[in-house]
Amino acid sequence: MxxxxxxxxxxxxxxxxxxxxxxxxxxxxxxxxxxxxxxxxxxxxxxxxxxxxRRKVVARTLWNEEEERFLVENYDKMTYQNIANRLGRTRRAIKAKVEKMRRAGLIPTKV
Known part of the structure; x- marks a missing residue:
């Protein structure tokens, strides 16, 4: 709304x-x-x-390998919003996942 x-x-x-x-x-x-x-x-x-x-309730879903691979390959080439649109997730979810993957060492930290 x-x-x-x-x-x-x-x-x-x-x-x-x-x-x-x-x-x-x-x-x-x-x-x-x-x-x-x-x-x-x-x-x-x-x-x-x-x-x-009334609020749109978005159920939390687990990330599959294909989505994670797409994120690793494109986090620095596309905006979080474009990635979110492509994966059917929110921009906030993309940002959180990137941060989580950075902490795990799967995505390089920003320089």
């Missing part, structure tokens, strides 16, 4: 909370707002809030 999309969602939530101000089901407990799940505004608020919770 982009920054702009998050901003738009927050603005929608703020507008709904303003609409909900007079609702008899809404309570404010020590700065924690509770929204009724029965009223239409509360349902819309909960639905919008769910979008913030």
């Amino acid at each position: 982009t920054r702009e999309e998050k901003k738009r969602l927050r603005m929608q939530i703020i507008k709904l909370l303003d609409e909900c101000d007079g609702c008899k089901y809404k309570t404010d407990r020590q700065a924690v707002t509770t929204v009724c799940k029965r009223c239409s505004i509360g349902k819309r608020l909960l639905k919008l809030g769910e979008k913030f919770k």
Whole structure:
């Protein structure tokens, strides 16, 4: 979710909370707002809030020999992002693996 999309969602939530101000089901407990799940505004608020919770979960997978070989051959020729795209991994995973392989002596340290 982009920054702009998050901003738009927050603005929608703020507008709904303003609409909900007079609702008899809404309570404010020590700065924690509770929204009724029965009223239409509360349902819309909960639905919008769910979008913030959803994150893409990337399962950790083991590296196979072919991927490691590709990494050793290309870590200094390609950007980490290009390697990540090629191997279907994140840039962060590539960087971590390169550092791990450097510590193990499989990839030369930077000079």
